[in-house]
Amino acid sequence: MYFVAFLGILVTVSAARLPPISGAPTRPDEAGPIHLNEAGPMDPERCCAPAQYTTHLSANIAGVLDTGKLSTIFTKGRVAYDSINELIGREIIVENLSNGTEKVIMDYNKLKGYYITTKQGVVKCQKFALEGKFPQSCVPDDAVFIGQASLGDRALVADQWYITKTEDSHTTHQIVSVKTDGCVDLSSNMRIVDSNTGMELQSDVVYWYDFKLGIDDPGRWFKLPAECEGIKVTKLPAQLRHSLGYDEKLKLFY
Known part of the structure; x- marks a missing residue:
């Protein structure tokens, strides 16, 4: 196991009206995407990811800046997913922390999450509240x-x-690629647009690789450092609100 680099490369491009996602199904009389509530007769069964696994990911995340342009960040990371014990862990190396580490632990048994950074040997920990049930990694109905x-x-x-x-006022369009045998995530292409104007707000492209069944070292992923003991719950750290795949369940691209 090893930490992987976080590449803080920033590129700015103009936000614009674009099709939801290339390849998304459309009605013959409309430009908008089809949204069905039932599976078609030839569809494969909806599936869920294995109960416990670790995987690497690489992602290209673009979001709108206050100037109306997009900021694009290329990053790599690693995730541990444990639906049996309802735990999710993620870690990356962050260049803007002088090659420090950034780690997130989400414990849905206690509905608490932890954001842990290490810089030049100094460990800092923030605790925040989680909401709802453990977010199962499944193909939606x-x-x-x-x-x-x-x-x-x-x-x-x-x-x-x-x-x-x-x-609210935005619509998410996503195409995901899932391994037919085993329901393993392979890639995701997602765009978030303003529902009224069609303006692009965020665009994420993610690839998963080096998938391994089970959690080979649970302590490495889910054991809290001493700095997390006894701290009070605070607001969700701003870094996570702009992080990989943040939504109301804080999925973080598990």
Whole structure:
């Protein structure tokens, strides 16, 4: 196991009206995406990820700045997912912490999360509240099946799903690729747009790799350092609000 680098590369591009996602299914009489509530007769069964695993990821995250332009960050990380014990862990190396480390532990048994940074040997910990139930990593019931794709001579076959969700004033469009045999996440292409104007607010492209079943070292992922003991719950750290896949359940691209 090892920490992976967080690349703080910033690129600015103009925000613009764009199609929801290339390849998303559309109605013949409309430009908008189809959103079905029931599976089609030829759809594969919706599936859930294995109960315990670790995986690496690489992501390209773009969000709108106050200036109206997009800030793009390229990053790599590693995630531990444990639905049996309802724990999620994530860690990366952060260059803006002078090669320090950033770690997140989410404990849904206690509905508490921890944001832990280490810089030049100094460990700091913040505790925040979690809401709701453990976020199971499953293909949603209302996902639209697009089709299958294969890598190589059918060495790896993946199901392609289109997911959309509207809440408040924005709409999320997402295409996910999931390994047909085993329901392992492979990639995600997501865009968040203003529901009224169509203006792009955020764009994320994520790839998962080096998937391994089980949690080989639970202590490494989920044991809290002494600095987290006895601290009070505070607001969610600002760094996490702009982090990978943040939403109301703080999924963090598990």
